[in-house]
Amino acid sequence: MFTTIASVERVLTSSRGxxxxxxxxxxxxxxxxxxxxxxxxxxxxxxxxxxxxxxxxFKQDLKLxxxxxxxxxxxxxxxxxxxxxxxxxxxxxxxxxxxxxxxPGRNGHSALIPLL
Numbered sequence: 184m185f186t187t188i189a190s191v192e193r194v195l196t197s198s199r200g201x202x203x204x205x206x207x208x209x210x211x212x213x214x215x216x217x218x219x220x221x222x223x224x225x226x227x228x229x230x231x232x233x234x235x236x237x238x239x240x241f242k243q244d245l246k247l248x249x250x251x252x253x254x255x256x257x258x259x260x261x262x263x264x265x266x267x268x269x270x271x272x273x274x275x276x277x278x279x280x281x282x283x284x285x286x287p288g289r290n291g292h293s294a295l296i297p298l299l
Contacts, residue, residue, distance in 0.1 A: 187215040195219055195260065201281050216262055225258040226251055232267045241273055245280065 187210075194200045195216075204212045220227045228251065230236075230244040245261075252259040268274060 184211050184215065187211060188218055191215045192219045192223070195225070196223060213262065213264065216260060220260045223258065225260050227260045227262055229262040229264075230267050232269065236269060238270065238272065241270075241276065245276065 191202065191204075194202045202216075204216075206212070217227060219225075228244075228248040230241065248259055248261050251257050263273075263277065
């Protein structure tokens with residue numbers, strides 16, 4: 184567990200650090216991320232998935248996490264687990280967010296103006 188915490192801390196404290204953790208369930212990945220986030224005073228954001236959770240709610244959750252990071256200048260850990268990825272396009276949006284820093288159709292100039 185300590186090696187997992189050390190690895191998570193090394194990645195999350197680096198500039199633009201992102202992390203994908205895969206493996207068996209119950210080995211403490213979520214706990215390690217939560218410990219490091221608390222220790223580094225980072226905000227942990229995880230979508231609350233319900234029965235009617237879809238694209239609209241997913242985009243809204245990502246928007247809230249991005250606003251927390253950008254407008255409030257907080258360090259945000261976006262914690263998404265496999266059971267929260269209900270649709271294939273969730274992965275596409277996460278990939279775009281990690282590689283480009285934006286969500287398709289959401290972070291254009293017209294979407295940013297009302298936030299300022």
